Amino acid sequence: MEFNLSAGMFSSEEKFSPLDTAKTYDVLILGGGPAGLTAAVYCMRKGVSTGIIVKEIGGQVALTAGIENYMGYRHINGVELVDKFREQVVQFGIDYDEGASIASIEAGEVKRVKLEDGRVFSARALIVATGKSWRKLEVPGEEELTGLGxxxxxxxxxxxxxxxxxxxxxxxxxxxxxxxxxxxxxxxxxxxxxxxxxxxxxxxxxxxxxxxxxxxxxxxxxxxxxxxxxxxxxxxxxxxxxxxxxxxxxxxxxEIGLVPNSGFAKGFLKLNEAGEIMVDCACRTSVPGIFAAGDVTDVPFKQIIIAGGEGAKAALSACNYVLQKS
Amino acid sequence: MALFDENVKQQISGILKNMKGPVNLDYFTQEFECAACRETHSFVEEFAKLSDRIKLSIDDFQKDRAAADGLHIDKIPAIAIKDGEGNDTGIRFYGLPGGYEINSFIGSVLEVSGHREPLKEPAASRVAAVSRDVHIQVFVMAT
CATH class of the missing domain: 3.50.50.60 (FAD/NAD(P)-binding domain)
Structure with missing residues (x-):
């Protein structure tokens, strides 16, 4: 008899401390999909003070049924894979906020991230990993009848x-x-x-x-x-x-495609024609100290394993940036 | 052969260290156990060993019919989860909590041990205002 134990489900709540507006983090990660969560693991292992702002944990992966091209798993469903990612992040006791949306970001020695509910968080470096959302038709009836057909x-x-x-x-x-x-x-x-x-x-x-x-x-x-x-x-x-x-x-x-969640970066970070955040191979954006990873960027292919890889790169770049400055 | 391998045993014991107080498990089976009762019997025995705070009692569905009726248990194998004082919580697991159900089982044990997760407002007030009996059945799809 097999037991599919999700040990992560039982980690005590103290492990996820609330994100603190009074603190200036070394690195703040925006987004909790594979890019953001991988970045979180890398940053925590480097020992830099890290926070993560997540809207819906797992991002698009949580809505995927069968995944057969994420290495290590011949077949796994999205929710299970997200659980495993979450378990791996939770063990580090990261500062965490869930559910809020980002309104704007500000550059400088200390970057500031303003949420739609008014709270402002600060960090020396940012990793934008906010992914993509479904493109809407924008016709009458679409919004009103979402969930009703x-x-x-x-x-x-x-x-x-x-x-x-x-x-x-x-x-x-x-x-x-x-x-x-x-x-x-x-x-x-x-x-x-x-x-x-x-x-x-x-x-x-x-x-x-x-x-x-x-x-x-x-x-x-x-x-x-x-x-x-x-x-x-x-x-x-x-x-x-x-x-x-x-x-x-x-x-x-x-089913007409996806749009990058980069609205808050418009006019601030360099975006391509599709609205994706432009990054170099070290995940640097057009603003020093701000990095980006995953589907929200202009990385040519959007896959879970690629997002994970980009998240790791962005984290290492961000950590180097912070450690060189101090 | 043990149901739990070393790895799972260690993980579960670790999780059960978070129990806030004792929990009583009441397992209903019968003298001539079919495969399901036998397997679930091994399960509760092995599980109870993983924490000092779990007390296990084994009852016979036929011989202890009064006890079964008192707990509204009409089929076996059945695990009734009771609190540290032996009070019934109404939580029942019929059959072996294998696969993903091990998580629901452990979750129930932790909750009964004292990790209450109270409903937040306004849900709590709305539920408290329910004034007649309601029978809720939840159907879960395996995909």
Whole structure:
């Protein structure tokens, strides 16, 4: 009989001390995904005073079902992997804050991080590892009906639409994977694609086309999501000929990519066209003493193991920076 | 063969050091144990050894029917978790708490030992205001 003991669950609360506004940390890490958590382990092992500001621990990993390309685990689910990351960080007794959002950051000898709730934290060096969030359509009805038929993650919400008609917006890999997941359980899947062709991998396109209950509407955009208490239908418009239609559906999965959580850095750190924080190979940003790692940066590939590696680099760079200054 | 390997034994003993007070485990089985009762019996014996603060009593579902009825236990193997004074908490584990359930089991033992996690306001007041019997069933998906 196997026992899947999560020892981390039982670490006493004193291990996670609250983040202190009165303290000037050596390094403050913004973000609790694989990049941020790896950076935390590296900083704590170096013995520099470290704090971490986490919005949702694990970031995108916590919402991933099956992971098969993180070394050491042939197959592991996202929540389990996040638990293991958390256990490894908790053992160091780091100062920790959870749930808040970052409003702005200020450079100088001492960097200041202001949260949306008004609290300000200080550190000699910062590591920005705030990752990415799902891109929104920004059409009427989207916000109001989020959680009531509007969803962004089939892993999380797919099962609620068993036997129902659903729409998937997006023809890239995320959209195709969502369509495939849903085709197995939904009554029908309509893929709404902005362009005149699907942009995902051939293997996924072929797999999706194997399902009889999936149809694709090309050169089509969503104009509104309709329903009073839940999604009832979705209005679409053909971009080529202007034809409009209303598709009855109980669910709409928006899979049009991810945006970097770098809004607070705009005009302050150098960003690329996609809004990602630009870094060199030592994870340095355009501001001395501010480092960045993971999906929020312009690292060309976004993978858990890459984010972890970048987090380690950023931590070592930040520690070098702090130790050289003192 | 022991259910817990050395590594797991050490981890669990370490966690149980955080117990704030004693806990009583009441294990219901019967004289002719099927595989499930036998395995769970080994489990409670091994588990109780990992802390001085755990007291284990073994009851017979047939012979101690009054005790079983008193605790509303209608199937075995059953583990009833009672506090240090022997008062029932209502917490039951039917079957072996293996796999991920070991965490719920340990969590329950720690909580009953004194690590209360009280509900925060306004939830606490809302729950206190419930004025009729409510039967809640939670269904968990294994994926």
């Amino acid at each position: 509007v969803a962004y993650c089939t892993t999380c919400d797919g099962p609620f639409y068993t036997g129902k008609d659903v729409i998937v917006v997006g023809g890239g890999n995320s959209g195709l994977e969502a369509a495939i997941d849903l085709a197995r359980i939904a009554s029908s899947v309509t893929v709404v694609q902005f362009l005149d062709r699907l942009t995902g991998d051939r293997i996924l396109i072929d797999k999706m086309k194997g399902f009889e209950n999936v149809r694709v509407l090309y050169e089509t955009e969503v104009t509104s999501i309709n329903g009073s208490e839940e999604v009832e239908s979705v209005s679409v418009r053909n971009r080529k000929n202007g034809a409009v239609d209303e598709i009855h559906a109980k669910g709409i999965f928006i």
